[in-house]
Amino acid sequence: MQNFVFENPTRIVFGKGQIARIGQEAARFGKRALLVYGMGSVKRSGVYDKVTSSLTEAGVAFVDFPGVRSNPVLSHVLEGIALAKREGVEMILAVGGGSVIDTAKTIAVGVLDDGDVWDFFLYKRQIRGALPVLTVVTVSASASEMNAAAVITKEEGKQKYSIRSPFIYPRVSILDPTALFTLDRSYSAYSAVDAITHMLEGYFNNAEPSSPLQDRLVEGLIKTIMEATEVILREPENYNARAEMMWAATLAFNGLTTAGLGPVQLPVHMIEHSLSALYDVPHGAGLSMLLPGWMTYVIETKKGRLARLGREVFGLRGGDEEADARGAVDAFRSWFRDVNSPSSLTEGGIPGGDLSSIASHASKLAVVWGLKDYTQEAIAEVLRLSL
Amino acid sequence: MQNFVFENPTRIVFGKGQIARIGQEAARFGKRALLVYGMGSVKRSGVYDKVTSSLTEAGVAFVDFPGVRSNPVLSHVLEGIALAKREGVEMILAVGGGSVIDTAKTIAVGVLDDGDVWDFFLYKRQIRGALPVLTVVTVSASASEMNAAAVITKEEGKQKYSIRSPFIYPRVSILDPTALFTLDRSYSAYSAVDAITHMLEGYFNNAEPSSPLQDRLVEGLIKTIMEATEVILREPENYNARAEMMWAATLAFNGLTTAGLGPVQLPVHMIEHSLSALYDVPHGAGLSMLLPGWMTYVIETKKGRLARLGREVFGLRGGDEEADARGAVDAFRSWFRDVNSPSSLTEGGIPGGDLSSIASHASKLAVVWGLKDYTQEAIAEVLRLSL
Known part of the structure; x- marks a missing residue:
């Protein structure tokens, strides 16, 4: 066995009916969230309503940022960063699978940085911080809900690259298996x-x-x-x-x-x-x-x-x-x-x-x-x- | 599968030669530690010297608190709490196995409390905080190095009871398998x-x-x-x-x-x-x-x-x-x-x-x-x- 460091601070809230807890979990990190999701399946499945009701009940305001596609792209991430800065959000909440979570993580890094966020994907600079990331998982595959990595594609040159940093471990991830029923x-x-x-x-x-x-x-x-x-x-x-x-x-x-x-x-x-x-x-x-x-x-x-x-x-x-x-x-x-x-x-x-x-x-x-x-x-x- | 919450923030530093890292890890939590250990096997094995050299090099002062026996007892824990209060330590560092770590955890709780620490074992009161606990493991059995529990025996009535609280997860545990060679x-x-x-x-x-x-x-x-x-x-x-x-x-x-x-x-x-x-x-x-x-x-x-x-x-x-x-x-x-x-x-x-x-x-x-x-x-x- 080789030497290693293992540290994984993500809080997992697992099970039936647990999406209703996202509001109280989010309230620990602030009053205003960017709500990142995909092409609308979370609205059709009812997950979006459960999440937003819970946020509202807990007094957490949110700004919608939909439109993440699989193989998420940098241009969309940059829009998210600009929106998050403009709206002064205190956390990024991903509702989706790996693509949505990776987009949220990269936005969380970009909001606290004034340079080109792609630098981090090229290992030109080291990540020095990120807004808290929370997730409500609707596709289980990437494990992005409990790891420190994100993968984004830069359309120009079709570069699909990744970042890794302890700052982007989600603080809380809600895993409700019933959210997978419609997958x-x-x-x-x-x-x-x-x-x-x-x-x-x-x-x-x-x-x-x-x-x-x-x-x-x-x-x-x-x-x-x-x-x-x-x-x-x-x-x-x-x-x-x-x-x-x-x-x-x-x-x-x-x-x-x-x-x-x-x-x-x-x-x-x-x-x-x-x-x-x-x-x-x-x-x-x-x-x-x-x-x-x-x-x-x-x-x-x-x-x-x-x-x-x-x-x-x-x-x-x-x-x-x-x-x-x-x-x-x-x-x-x-x-x-x-x-x-x-x-x-x-x-x-x-x-x-x-x-x-x-x-x-x-x-x-x-x-x-x-x-x-x-x-x-x-x-x-x-x-x-x-x- | 039943609903559950999983959260385990302990940082594990695992492998050969890793005890030398305890100083730098401890320095993140303050300048002064209570060093809890047992009946001297850590001195004979050389682990004590490795730990104290590393602390000294990192500028972390320490106060010795030896004498933990297997099936650790409340009277000894109370001495540790008194010593830790008197010396104004900022963290508790356990060097040993489950008995030593459980003693350290209970001291960490007791230092921040003015009442009877046994109350927490009887579930009379809820634990509201603890000093940071760090561990260097020399017996692997209890998993106390990565969990939120501690077991202590009150001699009067021979009550062997336990506490459980997120505050007593060790912040850092160093697991060097060579420390087990002399077990x-x-x-x-x-x-x-x-x-x-x-x-x-x-x-x-x-x-x-x-x-x-x-x-x-x-x-x-x-x-x-x-x-x-x-x-x-x-x-x-x-x-x-x-x-x-x-x-x-x-x-x-x-x-x-x-x-x-x-x-x-x-x-x-x-x-x-x-x-x-x-x-x-x-x-x-x-x-x-x-x-x-x-x-x-x-x-x-x-x-x-x-x-x-x-x-x-x-x-x-x-x-x-x-x-x-x-x-x-x-x-x-x-x-x-x-x-x-x-x-x-x-x-x-x-x-x-x-x-x-x-x-x-x-x-x-x-x-x-x-x-x-x-x-x-x-x-x-x-x-x-x-x-």
């Missing part, structure tokens, strides 16, 4: 893929010896997410399945599953960031297009890990390591198909002729992320194996 | 028993339906602790085994394994509190004397849970539920014997003739803890099954 089948599946991939990147990290504790934690969460997702696709309003998925997705990427693994590389996420920057595919869908191909790419160097994963998660008992490692790749591909998440670039509608331009785009991100083994050629090979 | 075989085993029992009490909680996520988390941590302990008993300086045990014991009782289970009852801990209050046995040893007997006591009502536990942790495949449930009890008893932790009251040297006085003592605690099913007769039956 459609596709996004329910993509959410599962996203949460699983977050953990697998750490699981395949180079740190040796591996930690049995972390291995079991990850394997248990992956099994839980898969089981819950299968139930959710049949019964979208199954409370326990939504609850298991909601908490598992949060634990999957809140620092717990990577504690002690050393610096974790995220090559699949990195390549997907290029994919969704260039084609605007949903993040989870992009990940499932790439994961089996990436596993095939690393099969020789990570055979033991892949075999263990296949045995623990899918119960494979093929006999030798080679068979179970290949079996694990096949099992993931087949599970993605089962839940209707594309298991290859072809299934995802990404043109085969574009591989070199995707690879070129991702190789720039590899430099920023310090993934030096991921040259343009290496990325092109992963993409080819993902066709 | 002897007995306490290494007792620590494992304690951490395992913390989780089993939640695992057997009445909340239904059970949460697959929590079940897997608990089963994975128990397996990890058992495996690591077996290695530790052979190789006390095996870094990875000490590290796995250290982090697993913290996660076992920091709120994570019980999130969503509803209010968790701790009957085995409760009866053990009477045992160690009356006989001053080590807490872990007391727990292993009681756990197999308690499991036998609940075998009819918790057969499914016991069978699952036997299958997941010990790989039992006896066929039917009854067989695997009984197999689980036997497997725990036999594992306790393997690690030389007493698996019955008889093995622990508790006189069989004392059962009714232990039961009478514990039944008073049952009232305070709200365990209404644990009448004196019920407790006596658990004790009889533990002979």
Whole structure:
């Protein structure tokens, strides 16, 4: 186990009926909030009404800032920063999933800064503060509700980059599984893929010896997410399945599953960031297009890990390591198909002729992320194996 | 899954060489600390020197308060409160295991209060504040380094009671697995028993339906602790085994394994509190004397849970539920014997003739803890099954 620091101050308020508590939680941070949300699904689902009634009852005024799309963009964030400054809000309240929360986090940083907020994404300057961020979660996948990261795309150059700072841990996140009841089948599946991939990147990290504790934690969460997702696709309003998925997705990427693994590389996420920057595919869908191909790419160097994963998660008992490692790749591909998440670039509608331009785009991100083994050629090979 | 609030602000600094960071961490909270420790093992192991050098280098003065014994007592805590008030310290720094940390937490509460600190243990008054508590861990078992609880014994009446308050979460805990290298075989085993029992009490909680996520988390941590302990008993300086045990014991009782289970009852801990209050046995040893007997006591009502536990942790495949449930009890008893932790009251040297006085003592605690099913007769039956 490598040395680590674990600190996660987010207060999680979890369960049925808990959205009504957002007002009293918000009132601890001030009297005026920027209310960030997406394209209106929170209005259709009734979550928006629950949130705003609770705020009003607690005496917290709010300014609406809707319009966040998946793969949220910098220009929209900048509008949010300007609005938040103009309105003198004291906190940023995200009502949505990862895209909305990441937008809120970046606004929270930008409000307290007079420079170009994109500097922080290029690691040119260090984040020195942020307004309090609170969240009411309506899509469980990113774990952004309990972590210190945010991902934003700058339209010019299609740069999908990220920030990380202790200042942007949400102070409070409300996780009410009933808010997921209206999440459609596709996004329910993509959410599962996203949460699983977050953990697998750490699981395949180079740190040796591996930690049995972390291995079991990850394997248990992956099994839980898969089981819950299968139930959710049949019964979208199954409370326990939504609850298991909601908490598992949060634990999957809140620092717990990577504690002690050393610096974790995220090559699949990195390549997907290029994919969704260039084609605007949903993040989870992009990940499932790439994961089996990436596993095939690393099969020789990570055979033991892949075999263990296949045995623990899918119960494979093929006999030798080679068979179970290949079996694990096949099992993931087949599970993605089962839940209707594309298991290859072809299934995802990404043109085969574009591989070199995707690879070129991702190789720039590899430099920023310090993934030096991921040259343009290496990325092109992963993409080819993902066709 | 039941509704829950999860919030754990403790900063964990984990790994080899990290004790040297205590000075810089402490300096964030002031210039003057009360240094709480036990009977001198931290001096013999060299941990004391590492801590005090680091404090001095960071400009943090300290006042020694040694002498904490296992099953720490109120009279000693009161001396600590008086000393801390007299010396005007700004923080309490515990260097030790659960007994030392619990003493430090109670002192931290008492310093800011003018009344009788025992009131808080009797739930007569609510804790309204505490000095910052920091810890350097040298025994991993209680998870007190990352939770909001403390247990103290009042000598008069031998009352072993507890407090719980968000104010007593340690602000920073330093977990350096090398500090466990000198922990002897007995306490290494007792620590494992304690951490395992913390989780089993939640695992057997009445909340239904059970949460697959929590079940897997608990089963994975128990397996990890058992495996690591077996290695530790052979190789006390095996870094990875000490590290796995250290982090697993913290996660076992920091709120994570019980999130969503509803209010968790701790009957085995409760009866053990009477045992160690009356006989001053080590807490872990007391727990292993009681756990197999308690499991036998609940075998009819918790057969499914016991069978699952036997299958997941010990790989039992006896066929039917009854067989695997009984197999689980036997497997725990036999594992306790393997690690030389007493698996019955008889093995622990508790006189069989004392059962009714232990039961009478514990039944008073049952009232305070709200365990209404644990009448004196019920407790006596658990004790009889533990002979």
